[in-house]
Amino acid sequence: MLSDSPGKKLNMYVPDYVVFDLETTGIHPSVDKVVEISAIKVIGGFVDSEFSTLVNPERHIPLAATEVNNITDQMVKDSPTFDIALKDFLEFAGDYVLVGHNIQLFDLKFLYRDAVNYWGQTVGNDYIDTLPLSRKYLPELRHHSLLDLAAYYNIKIKDAHRALGDCRMNQRVFENLREEMENPSEAAKAVPVCPKCGNILKKRNGKFGWFYGCASYPDCKYTRNI
Numbered sequence: 001m002l003s004d005s006p007g008k009k010l011n012m013y014v015p016d017y018v019v020f021d022l023e024t025t026g027i028h029p030s031v032d033k034v035v036e037i038s039a040i041k042v043i044g045g046f047v048d049s050e051f052s053t054l055v056n057p058e059r060h061i062p063l064a065a066t067e068v069n070n071i072t073d074q075m076v077k078d079s080p081t082f083d084i085a086l087k088d089f090l091e092f093a094g095d096y097v098l099v100g101h102n103i104q105l106f107d108l109k110f111l112y113r114d115a116v117n118y119w120g121q122t123v124g125n126d127y128i129d130t131l132p133l134s135r136k137y138l139p140e141l142r143h144h145s146l147l148d149l150a151a152y153y154n155i156k157i158k159d160a161h162r163a164l165g166d167c168r169m170n171q172r173v174f175e176n177l178r179e180e181m182e183n184p185s186e187a188a189k190a191v192p193v194c195p196k197c198g199n200i201l202k203k204r205n206g207k208f209g210w211f212y213g214c215a216s217y218p219d220c221k222y223t224r225n226i
Contacts, residue, residue, distance in 0.1 A: 003124020011198040029109035033057035038163035054079040098127040137180035
């Protein structure tokens with residue numbers, strides 16, 4: 001939904017939500033463009049409906065991006081531009097909580113930027129990012145990519161790095177994380193958390209010695225002395 005201010009980050013499980021994912025021309029939200037957006041609406045913990053569309057970015061898709069998501073210029077040439085695709089996505093999502101993996105630092109930045117550019121407002125849905133949740137509640141894992149979490153939960157990996165395939169994986173990961181959040185391990189309880197944004201705090205070494213810094217840096221600059 002459009003709003004004058006972005007939604008809040010939630011660090012909890014909710015049974016009704018829309019998990020979404022983007023594929024893009026590159027990794028820089030300041031300059032790159034969306035080439036695919038997909039979403040799954042979940043009600044009461046069960047999949048209700050799906051939304052997916054390729055997007056014409058009105059520019060060449062670099063080879064490096066195509067090698068990751070297998071989306072080519074030819075595939076998107078007759079697809080809607082992102083102003084249309086984003087409008088359709090926002091109608092699909094309504095005022096549901098948005099869920100995604102690393103959306104705080106990546107996907108949402110594209111939505112916020114383009115919503116402001118198109119309509120002078122931002123996306124106001126509250127959101128849940130499964131990346132910091134996995135770092136908090138599964139501290140024993142060395143890596144926390146979506147593929148790593150799918151493997152940990154024995155989730156069949158299909159169509160990875162395509163938006164709808166990643167949504168399907170992420171939806172199942174989020175439902176599995178529910179158990180971790182409701183019954184946290186002793187190790188999870190000991191993980192320090194940023195009081196400003198809810199992401200984990202990482203131990204870092206600076207000019208004046210060791211300190212805790214938020215994993216969301218530079219978006220969140222909270223620090224705490226050790």
